[in-house]
Amino acid sequence: MNMPLYAQMMKSHLQTMASYAFGSAFYILLMFWIYPSMATQSENLNALLESMPPGLSRAFGLENGFGSVDAFISGEYYGLLFVLILSIFSVMTSTQLMARLVDQGAMAYLLSAPTTRVKVALTQAIVLLTGLLIITAVTTLAGYGGYAWFIGDLNDFNSSNFLLLNVGALLLFFAVCGISFFISAVSNDEKRALGISGIVVFGLFSLNLVGKISEKLSWMQHISLFSLFNPAGIVKGTVNWGPTCGILLGAGLAGFAAGMMLFKKRSLLL
Amino acid sequence: MLTVSHVTKVFPGGKGIYDVSFTVEQGEVFGFLGPNGAGKSTTIRHIMGFMKPEKGFVQIKGYDTWKDQGRFQKLIGYLPGEIAFMEGMTGKSFLDFMATLRGGVNEQRRAELVERLQFDDRTPIRKMSKGMKQKVGIVAALMHEPEVVILDEPTSGLDPLMQKVFIELVLEEKAKGTTFLMSSHSFPEIERTCDRAAIIKDGKIIAVKNIHELQAVQRKLFEVTFEHEADRDAFLASGLKIDSYKDKQVRVAVQGDYNRFAQETAKYRIRSIDVFSQNLEDIFMDYYDRGGRE
Structure with a gap:
């Protein structure tokens, strides 16, 4: 890891990271804000949910209904919006951190300084993960804030479920960042990296969604990493954390390691 | 000081460089001449260790530039042919960043270079003209007083006055014993500074000659x-x-x-x-x- 590079990269990316984090925090606050008005209608809403095809509510993580605040948040926020925000963040930021520097040629300056390619790539990976951590942490804090502000005493909050939701999302996006970082590290062209990374990440995301909606296509979700983050399951307590953590951490580490190794070995058009 | 030995790299489509060999002695200013697309930049990418040679190797003071990443860079200063900086920086913040990345930059030397090349380092880089960016690049390549300086088309974009200042800088550094390798497609640029020059065409070195000999045939x-x-x-x-x-x-x-x-x-x-x-x-x-x- 190269500290001056890390400091410079954080300086130039912090603003974007903060935008994602505050966007996410704003949304989760919004969710906590509307929850009380939803809760008074929860019976009607649950009836409505039951009238929908089961696949649809499963796809968007709504099967726990609107009965409790963590069920509501898990479905409404962690089921879709937060995943989308973090997907966009991973694809965009990983592309900017590696492929853009190679494409534009600024990487030539970094590599002409006394450092190694592995150190440069590792630093960029840590910048990416720092961003992920900032967004998740701000969202988590906003969640606590939202509960205290709009719902009531924090002591009544089932915060372990809420924390686990965030840990689950963090793990999933560690893996997703690993994949998009890998694509970015082996690309010479920024647009191409962005395209491929976008197709892969949103492809996996869609596989999971389609697999959950349709019984016939349910096999699809099993080949998607996104199925390993199951907000409804986390709230119900039915998630088997061991293998989930293992697979997601493994996939992420493999992505980052392979990206660094190939970046070290390939010829760069700088 | 700098040895390029039988470096070969063939790109799909048959372009590339073939069996490129030459050596640059310490304290020598070596010109690398060739028309656009002849393989100058490809050779320099190999010298900088950005590309892996299919055959052959490049050594700077005994370090293999592909294998000894992280070590040989201490000795060198580099000006890329395509000037591209990171976004959202001013000339000053870029030079500050490069100075921390390199370590051991003499602030006085840097200030002196900025003054001689006459540019306002507070200007955001994206608002700079090509010549201004080139000046920032030249300062970045020279400010840490490297032993070997590799310059890809150093005077492109500079006005005649600044080209003169640049040539003075090179000659002063040369007098201190600094080794230079600079590529160019313009003979007059090389003529005023270089001792020897290699001429590359279609990826092959066709001559490595004393500059006076080239002057005689011009x-x-x-x-x-x-x-x-x-x-x-x-x-x-x-x-x-x-x-x-x-x-x-x-x-x-x-x-x-x-x-x-x-x-x-x-x-x-x-x-x-x-x-x-x-x-x-x-x-x-x-x-x-x-x-x-x-």
Whole structure:
């Protein structure tokens, strides 16, 4: 890891990271804000949910209904919006951190300084993960804030479920960042990296969604990493954390390691 | 100091560099000449360790530039051919960043370079003209007082005054014992600074020559305008190699033998003399032609 590079990269990316984090925090606050008005209608809403095809509510993580605040948040926020925000963040930021520097040629300056390619790539990976951590942490804090502000005493909050939701999302996006970082590290062209990374990440995301909606296509979700983050399951307590953590951490580490190794070995058009 | 040994890299489509070899001694300014697309930048990418040679190797002071990443860079300063900086930086913040990344930069030297190249380092880089960016790049390549400086087309974008300042800088550094390798597609640029030059064409080194030898083969066209047309006719009969003539103007081709040209012209009243240097491509061709005949 190269500290001056890390400091410079954080300086130039912090603003974007903060935008994602505050966007996410704003949304989760919004969710906590509307929850009380939803809760008074929860019976009607649950009836409505039951009238929908089961696949649809499963796809968007709504099967726990609107009965409790963590069920509501898990479905409404962690089921879709937060995943989308973090997907966009991973694809965009990983592309900017590696492929853009190679494409534009600024990487030539970094590599002409006394450092190694592995150190440069590792630093960029840590910048990416720092961003992920900032967004998740701000969202988590906003969640606590939202509960205290709009719902009531924090002591009544089932915060372990809420924390686990965030840990689950963090793990999933560690893996997703690993994949998009890998694509970015082996690309010479920024647009191409962005395209491929976008197709892969949103492809996996869609596989999971389609697999959950349709019984016939349910096999699809099993080949998607996104199925390993199951907000409804986390709230119900039915998630088997061991293998989930293992697979997601493994996939992420493999992505980052392979990206660094190939970046070290390939010829760069700088 | 710098050895390029049998470096070969073939790109899909057959372009690339083939068996490129040359050495640059310590304290020498070595020119790397060739038309666009001849393989200059590809060779420099290998020297900088950005590309892995299919065959051969590049060594700087004993370090292999592909295998010894992280070690050889301490010795070198580098100016890329395509100037691209990271976004959202000013000249100053970029140089600050490069200084921390490199470590051990002499602040005084850096300030001196900024002053001599005359640019405002508070300007955001994206608002800089090409010449301004080039100046920032030159400061970044020289500020840490490296032992070996590799410059890819260093004077492109610089105005004639700044080209002169740049040449002075190179000569001063050379006097201190710094080794230079600079690529160019313009002979005059190389002529004023370099001791030796390699000429590359279609990915192959066709000659590594002392610069004076290249100067001798370079043909210059002098366009002499006479006061009187009668003088012109006398001049035409002098036996110099006449390229063309029109009214009071005569174009003379001179290759190496400047004395004779000066003596002949001095006999008449001259209104003006213009000089046209032969472009690099033609120097190569001349070089080839001569090589073929000998």
